[in-house]
Amino acid sequence: MTRQAYSFVRTFAPEPARELCVDRHYLLCASTGALRLEAQGQAWLLPPARAALIEAGRPIQVSLPQPVTTASVLFDTAFTPPPGAPLAVFDLSPLARALVAECGAWGPGDEPLTPYAAALFTALAAVAWRLAGTPSPVVVPAGRSPELRRALRLTEERLGEQVRFEDIAAAVGLAPRSLARRFEDETGLTWRAALRRMRVMRAIEELAAGDAPVTKIAFAVGYTSLSAFNAAFRELTGRSPTQYRDSFS
Known part of the structure; x- marks a missing residue:
């Protein structure tokens, strides 16, 4: 047994x-x-x-x-x-x-x-x-419809770029207004809110992978301002990127 x-x-x-x-x-x-x-x-x-x-x-x-x-x-x-x-x-x-x-x-x-x-x-x-009764807020939607799942996948693939919502909508064959409705209906988030969560999640992945400087990680996930990255990271996790990395040890 x-x-x-x-x-x-x-x-x-x-x-x-x-x-x-x-x-x-x-x-x-x-x-x-x-x-x-x-x-x-x-x-x-x-x-x-x-x-x-x-x-x-x-x-x-x-x-x-x-x-x-x-x-x-x-x-x-x-x-x-x-x-x-x-x-x-x-x-x-x-x-x-x-x-x-x-x-x-x-x-x-x-x-x-x-x-x-x-x-x-x-x-x-x-x-x-x-x-477990206090789950983490750092979660991103996976989507239900094929169009939204593809939109999320394309967004994630382009995190390091200045990705545009209109380009994502065109790539999945939907008008921007239609794709925006899909985001609201299937995830309860706007595309920009989902993008921010994806960038923070990718940053956490990079923080866990090694000791790359926080500034380098911020730029790699699509932020052009370190202060904007720190603010978005703290809003979702309650900690700065450095504090979050320190919690791994």
Whole structure:
């Protein structure tokens, strides 16, 4: 009988999107690099400062834009109550990160957990379930219709340019007014708000990938002003880019 809760650490090379679905509640974390998740018409990025809590049996799309090492924990459905939401992405607290690290000593196995280990996993579940109640706002829409999904993909491909909404609309074969309605109807966001979130998400990806200067990252994701980039980043994350990077360690 497999343990009621266990941890595993694994390193992956970059790979395209694939479906992930497990029969346990899944606390997915990255210790280095960043993962991209997509589910329920939305997309998230998981750098080391964040985690995803996924309900057992819920399929999600996972892609790896860069090499990544995961440090994750799986809980049997009899060990913990179900999460409050099928999928929640949230910032890890120092306590949660310490518990994830401490639980890393107990991988999959048939022997039962020691009382100490069981207490650790129970504490981690309590902390993670509480944190999941305050999900991160850094999420971008994935879109439902083929036209909007293509518009979002083209926008993401051109983040480093001075991308124009009219050009995106023309590329997907819609009038700007029609595409604007699609954005409002399918995402609840304007195109410019979605663009700002995409740029911040790409910046987080770059912050997690290495030690490139913040100014270089700002220009790489399409900002011509460092102050505008810092303001947009802080508005979505509550922290400056430097503070956000510092939280990875």
